[in-house]
Amino acid sequence: MEFSEWYSDILEKAGIYDLRYPIKGCGVYLPYGFKIRRYSFEILRKLLDETNHDETLFPMLIPENLLAKEGEHIKGFEDEVFWVTHGGKTPLEVKLALRPTSETTMYYMMKQWIKVHTDLPMKLYQVVNTFRYETKHTRPLIRLREIMSFKEAHTAHATKEDCDAQITEALNLYGEFFDEICVPYIISKRPEWDKFPGADYTMAFDTIYPDGKTMQIGTVHNLGQNFAKTFELEFETPDGEKDFVYQTCYGISDRAIASLISVHGDEKGLVIPVDVAPIQIVLIPLLFKGKEEIVMDKIKELNRTLKSEFRVLLDDRDIRPGRKYNDWEIKGVPLRIELGPRDIENGQALIVRRDTGEKITVEYSNILEEVEKIVSMYKENLKIKADEKIKNFLTVVDFESDVNALSEKVKAALLENKGIILIPFDESVYNEEFEELIDASVLGQTTYEGKDYISVARTY
Amino acid sequence: MEFSEWYSDILEKAGIYDLRYPIKGCGVYLPYGFKIRRYSFEILRKLLDETNHDETLFPMLIPENLLAKEGEHIKGFEDEVFWVTHGGKTPLEVKLALRPTSETTMYYMMKQWIKVHTDLPMKLYQVVNTFRYETKHTRPLIRLREIMSFKEAHTAHATKEDCDAQITEALNLYGEFFDEICVPYIISKRPEWDKFPGADYTMAFDTIYPDGKTMQIGTVHNLGQNFAKTFELEFETPDGEKDFVYQTCYGISDRAIASLISVHGDEKGLVIPVDVAPIQIVLIPLLFKGKEEIVMDKIKELNRTLKSEFRVLLDDRDIRPGRKYNDWEIKGVPLRIELGPRDIENGQALIVRRDTGEKITVEYSNILEEVEKIVSMYKENLKIKADEKIKNFLTVVDFESDVNALSEKVKAALLENKGIILIPFDESVYNEEFEELIDASVLGQTTYEGKDYISVARTY
Numbered sequence: 001m002e003f004s005e006w007y008s009d010i011l012e013k014a015g016i017y018d019l020r021y022p023i024k025g026c027g028v029y030l031p032y033g034f035k036i037r038r039y040s041f042e043i044l045r046k047l048l049d050e051t052n053h054d055e056t057l058f059p060m061l062i063p064e065n066l067l068a069k070e071g072e073h074i075k076g077f078e079d080e081v082f083w084v085t086h087g088g089k090t091p092l093e094v095k096l097a098l099r100p101t102s103e104t105t106m107y108y109m110m111k112q113w114i115k116v117h118t119d120l121p122m123k124l125y126q127v128v129n130t131f132r133y134e135t136k137h138t139r140p141l142i143r144l145r146e147i148m149s150f151k152e153a154h155t156a157h158a159t160k161e162d163c164d165a166q167i168t169e170a171l172n173l174y175g176e177f178f179d180e181i182c183v184p185y186i187i188s189k190r191p192e193w194d195k196f197p198g199a200d201y202t203m204a205f206d207t208i209y210p211d212g213k214t215m216q217i218g219t220v221h222n223l224g225q226n227f228a229k230t231f232e233l234e235f236e237t238p239d240g241e242k243d244f245v246y247q248t249c250y251g252i253s254d255r256a257i258a259s260l261i262s263v264h265g266d267e268k269g270l271v272i273p274v275d276v277a278p279i280q281i282v283l284i285p286l287l288f289k290g291k292e293e294i295v296m297d298k299i300k301e302l303n304r305t306l307k308s309e310f311r312v313l314l315d316d317r318d319i320r321p322g323r324k325y326n327d328w329e330i331k332g333v334p335l336r337i338e339l340g341p342r343d344i345e346n347g348q349a350l351i352v353r354r355d356t357g358e359k360i361t362v363e364y365s366n367i368l369e370e371v372e373k374i375v376s377m378y379k380e381n382l383k384i385k386a387d388e389k390i391k392n393f394l395t396v397v398d399f400e401s402d403v404n405a406l407s408e409k410v411k412a413a414l415l416e417n418k419g420i421i422l423i424p425f426d427e428s429v430y431n432e433e434f435e436e437l438i439d440a441s442v443l444g445q446t447t448y449e450g451k452d453y454i455s456v457a458r459t460y
Numbered sequence: 461m462e463f464s465e466w467y468s469d470i471l472e473k474a475g476i477y478d479l480r481y482p483i484k485g486c487g488v489y490l491p492y493g494f495k496i497r498r499y500s501f502e503i504l505r506k507l508l509d510e511t512n513h514d515e516t517l518f519p520m521l522i523p524e525n526l527l528a529k530e531g532e533h534i535k536g537f538e539d540e541v542f543w544v545t546h547g548g549k550t551p552l553e554v555k556l557a558l559r560p561t562s563e564t565t566m567y568y569m570m571k572q573w574i575k576v577h578t579d580l581p582m583k584l585y586q587v588v589n590t591f592r593y594e595t596k597h598t599r600p601l602i603r604l605r606e607i608m609s610f611k612e613a614h615t616a617h618a619t620k621e622d623c624d625a626q627i628t629e630a631l632n633l634y635g636e637f638f639d640e641i642c643v644p645y646i647i648s649k650r651p652e653w654d655k656f657p658g659a660d661y662t663m664a665f666d667t668i669y670p671d672g673k674t675m676q677i678g679t680v681h682n683l684g685q686n687f688a689k690t691f692e693l694e695f696e697t698p699d700g701e702k703d704f705v706y707q708t709c710y711g712i713s714d715r716a717i718a719s720l721i722s723v724h725g726d727e728k729g730l731v732i733p734v735d736v737a738p739i740q741i742v743l744i745p746l747l748f749k750g751k752e753e754i755v756m757d758k759i760k761e762l763n764r765t766l767k768s769e770f771r772v773l774l775d776d777r778d779i780r781p782g783r784k785y786n787d788w789e790i791k792g793v794p795l796r797i798e799l800g801p802r803d804i805e806n807g808q809a810l811i812v813r814r815d816t817g818e819k820i821t822v823e824y825s826n827i828l829e830e831v832e833k834i835v836s837m838y839k840e841n842l843k844i845k846a847d848e849k850i851k852n853f854l855t856v857v858d859f860e861s862d863v864n865a866l867s868e869k870v871k872a873a874l875l876e877n878k879g880i881i882l883i884p885f886d887e888s889v890y891n892e893e894f895e896e897l898i899d900a901s902v903l904g905q906t907t908y909e910g911k912d913y914i915s916v917a918r919t920y
Contacts, residue, residue: 018572019517020569020570020572021568021569022568023521023523023563026519026520027518028516028517028518028569029516029517029518030516031515031516031584032516033466034514034515034516034517035515037517054491054494055491055495055610056487056488056490056491056494057488057489057494057497057608058489059483059487059488059606060589060606061483061486061542061605061606063482066482078548079548079549080547080548081547081548082521082544082546082547082556083544083545083546084542084543084544084545084558085544085546086542086543087540087542087543087593087595088538088539088540088541088593090593096483096542098544098558105481107481108481108482109478109481109488112478112480124491128589129520129588129589133547133550135547135548140680145521146519146520146521148517149517246567295461337735366735401603
């Protein structure tokens with residue numbers, strides 16, 4: 001099955017996201033999908049809170065004149081902004097944009113709050129819906145008109161050094177987040193012609209989908225003093241001088257969820273990382289006539305035992321075990337534990353891993369410990385697999401000084417290996433002309449195993 | 461100070477909400493305010509999850525034809541809906557409403573999901589922003605154009621009995637929520653002329669603000685089969701017949717936060733219920749020359765001890781203790797613990813309660829237990845106070861068969877006692893004419909201490 005077909009299919013079958021809403025690019029996070037989102041964003045929140053980011057909530061509507069304040073910024077967004085023009089039947093005096101992102105909103109307010117160096121650093125974030133009037137083909141959780149979950153962080157600093165250090169912190173933090181949700185990534189410095197509108201430069205996280213195309217899953221922007229000058233974010237330095245703040249911003253969206261689904265799923269369905277799995281362990285009683293009570297009593301006991309540490313579901317529906325296996329494999333539940341009369345007699349239980357399909361018989365008396373062990377192997381394995389998956393999609397080509405020869409080589413490599421092609425970094429081909437020549441996207445400047453490359457790929 | 465002045469003032473001073481945004485009725489949840497919101501809505505989420513409600517996320521935009529589908533419903537909202545008419549520079553074919561509430565969105569989708577009685581009950585909720593083009597005076601967290609936090613639950617049931625039982629569950633659940641955040645309430649069945657547009661009937665929670673005006677803080681609607689018929693929510697019953705589902709919906713907004721602030725605050729600032737306090741205990745070292753290290757070592761140890769159970773902040777700023785007391789009193793931190801060299805010598809610490817101002821000297825060796833005890837007294841006291849506050853604002857008047865005499869009596873009682881006036885229930889005056897006569901609002905039919913009343917009040 002083609003990846004994109006698999007993807008649409010699994011969103012529906014596993015109860016992640018329903019796109020049958022009468023507006024293109026707008027859909028519904030279903031209960032199971034929402035839980036994955038909730039656990040994922042809780043991890044992100046925790047990482048942000050631990051590094052002294054403050055969660056806030058800013059308005060969704062932006063007056064036209066505020067959005068237009070930063071010239072580069074508005075140019076980057078004006079064609080894809082939804083506009084509110086009426087309240088009831090009354091035309092509004094100033095039309096209002098649905099936020100495509102919140103720089104202008106947040107920096108307008110920062111102006112009220114930042115007066116002196118002791119107000120800095122200011123590190124704010126919010127998790128909100130944002131909007132883009134996408135004219136391209138939309139794709140659930142990947143290219144939406146309503147991005148349902150956008151975690152955007154915005155920081156302001158007193159010095160360039162602090163600002164640069166913040167970029168490093170953000171990159172580490174995002175790296176840790178993607179590690180925890182088992183999404184592999186490559187970090188690139190985006191080329192000038194593809195940076196965030198209004199930024200000095202943009203660092204981006206890309207992952208690679210099973211079809212070999214890359215997906216941008218996180219961006220970190222160094223805004224320098226650009227927005228600060230436009231929004232007059234001046235403060236008094238320790239010396240009593242005036243200076244503009246230095247700013248960064250960085251965001252992660254629903255694509256994080258799309259990616260953890262896409263990278264690990266297989267032909268049977270989802271394979272969900274333990275920490276974000278709505279159900280981590282499903283218990284399936286194997287009932288035989290006359291032994292129902294013994295099995296149910298034992299499995300309820302097991303349910304209680306495991307619930308102290310895990311999110312467990314006891315599936316006692318009156319259907320055949322085979323159907324249950326199938327249902328939970330589609331939903332990607334990490335572990336399944338089967339318990340029948342024979343197992344009870346032998347003081348055992350059977351644990352089946354979703355990631356490898358491996359069946360492991362364990363001593364019942366020791367089951368919590370056994371489960372912990374298998375869970376930690378599952379986690380480890382998903383991380384290793386994530387790493388392997390991206391490595392298999394990385395191809396280093398030798399540099400050719402002849403630009404046409406190089407482009408042919410890159411095109412051939414893209415055709416054969418897909419994924420990301422790494423070209424030893426050279427200024428001479430780091431431009432839009434070369435990008436056009438290879439008929440693929442330049443992700444940017446990428447450090448890989450200590451060396452500098454130009455990374456190119458076909459992207460989503 | 462007048463209540464409304466106190467309220468605006470405290471939102472700013474305590475860092476709750478900033479309304480200096482260039483759109484009327486839109487503002488910013490500041491970090492401290494956001495934390496109160498986060499803890500409060502976490503309590504609500506927990507209560508909903510425990511009663512098998514599934515969290516979801518639905519689109520924010522509603523096509524005009526979908527919003528207009530239910531006649532009564534759209535009539536109730538059409539004058540206060542924001543309309544999106546353009547994407548970029550392109551006029552949209554169908555204009556899109558910013559959701560004022562999500563009945564139409566959710567029931568359109570329920571139609572895709574509900575086929576047979578085993579699909580029921582369906583109990584969904586979401587926490588989202590909603591929008592009203594308020595032409596009246598807006599008020600932070602109370603009457604907003606962007607309601608930043610709206611928890612809306614929507615349920616569908618196979619029978620009228622299940623639906624009625626759901627109303628009871630919702631009322632209990634909301635009651636428990638308001639108890640936990642220490643907001644006192646009176647439940648009324650709203651009169652016909654003030655029910656939710658499209659509902660069979662509406663139950664509402666009102667609290668009373670310090671100025672004696674009531675605030676609607678939660679509503680529970682029995683929708684019967686009204687929306688189900690419009691949205692064709694038909695299902696197959698166990699007998700193989702067709703029937704329409706029975707529905708309820710219920711909501712709680714930012715007003716919950718506004719209310720916990722308003723009900724308990726005093727002239728010094730906020731008094732926050734322990735469970736939703738961003739900082740539950742603040743530690744203040746009393747430093748004397750030469751003893752700084754002893755005190756700081758001890759208070760850091762105390763910080764570690766208390767952090768195992770509470771959200772604690774050690775305030776080691778280099779300013780005078782008096783200023784610190786003041787700052788944390790404004791922010792309503794439940795307990796303050798002071799520790800100086802003398803206390804350490806005596807093996808003691810001083811605990812100051814924000815709710816009563818009481819100063820309690822405790823044995824340091826036993827401090828975790830002492831703090832637990834005081835915290836639980838604080839909780840208890842806030843609940844008792846909440847109860848007292850609403851009771852002091854309830855006035856029962858005798859019934860008069862002469863409607864003018866009755867209305868004069870009610871008006872006099874309102875003038876003198878403010879709050880809610882309870883009139884023994886009588887059909888003859890339960891109408892809009894009487895409401896006009898008394899120049900106040902009929903909250904509805906209220907059961908109080910086992911008796912039936914018509915409750916009236918001046919409302920926000």
